[in-house]
Amino acid sequence: MKKILLGMAGLVAMSLAAPASAADLAARPYSKAPAPMMAAIYDWSGFYIGLNGGGGWSHKCWDRNTAQGGVFSAAEGCHDASGGVVGGQVGYRWQAGGWVFGVEGQGDWANLKGSNTSLIVPVVPFGVAAVAVPFRNQSTIDGFGLFTGQVGYAWDRVLWYVKGGAAVVGDRYRGYNSVTGLQIDGTSETRWGGTVGTGLEVAFAPNWSVAFEYDHLFMGTRTLDLNVVGTPGGFNREDRIHQDVDLATVRVNYRWGGPVVAKY
Numbered sequence: 001m002k003k004i005l006l007g008m009a010g011l012v013a014m015s016l017a018a019p020a021s022a023a024d025l026a027a028r029p030y031s032k033a034p035a036p037m038m039a040a041i042y043d044w045s046g047f048y049i050g051l052n053g054g055g056g057w058s059h060k061c062w063d064r065n066t067a068q069g070g071v072f073s074a075a076e077g078c079h080d081a082s083g084g085v086v087g088g089q090v091g092y093r094w095q096a097g098g099w100v101f102g103v104e105g106q107g108d109w110a111n112l113k114g115s116n117t118s119l120i121v122p123v124v125p126f127g128v129a130a131v132a133v134p135f136r137n138q139s140t141i142d143g144f145g146l147f148t149g150q151v152g153y154a155w156d157r158v159l160w161y162v163k164g165g166a167a168v169v170g171d172r173y174r175g176y177n178s179v180t181g182l183q184i185d186g187t188s189e190t191r192w193g194g195t196v197g198t199g200l201e202v203a204f205a206p207n208w209s210v211a212f213e214y215d216h217l218f219m220g221t222r223t224l225d226l227n228v229v230g231t232p233g234g235f236n237r238e239d240r241i242h243q244d245v246d247l248a249t250v251r252v253n254y255r256w257g258g259p260v261v262a263k264y
């Protein structure tokens with residue numbers, strides 16, 4: 001009996017000491033939860049400068065020849081002037097959510113050239129007789145500029161945009177004798193019009209992107225005087241010439257001034 005009582009007293013003592021021992025243990029250190037993963041999204045905001053190159057096609061119709069008497073003679077026909085273009089662009093963009101807005105100036109050297117045989121075949125003296133000598137009309141665009149605004153939508157590093165504004169081209173027009181190859185007359189002009197276009201741009205590095213762009217230029221109709229070669233002020237004929245231009249280019253841009261931001 002005495003042994004049983006001593007054993008029960010020992011169990012009671014151990015149960016009373018257990019809470020005190022637990023209280024003496026050090027508190028478990030606090031561990032901060034790991035930061036959630038963040039996905040970096042590309043910000044298209046900032047200035048950019050770049051180079052472009054590609055090809056162009058200009059459709060021209062010489063549709064009203066009034067000759068030297070100022071009286072309508074005939075339409076002379078149409079031709080396509082094609083060739084290469086190369087140049088540069090500079091602009092600024094700002095991004096609001098997924099929408100991207102911008103302004104841009106572009107200037108290119110071009111060599112868009114084409115010709116057609118005129119539908120008018122003049123009769124010229126040849127010895128004691130007169131013969132019909134066809135001639136060719138040739139046109140060349142040797143440069144152009146675009147001044148546009150942009151609106152686009154971005155999916156991270158992919159940007160699709162549309163653009164529109166003003167366009168200017170440098171034109172040269174020449175008439176050639178089809179038999180001798182000698183130039184008969186010519187003139188040049190700077191023509192203003194409008195442009196619309198669209199492009200798809202992809203950022204392949206923090207500050208670098210590549211784009212594929214198409215533009216259409218509405219250059220309208222102008223009536224021009226073509227003067228005799230070698231004769232200052234020597235008027236030869238008047239022609240009304242209509243013109244449209246299509247451009248397809250690859251562009252590489254370098255951007256600065258816009259951060260890469262993080263999004264949860």
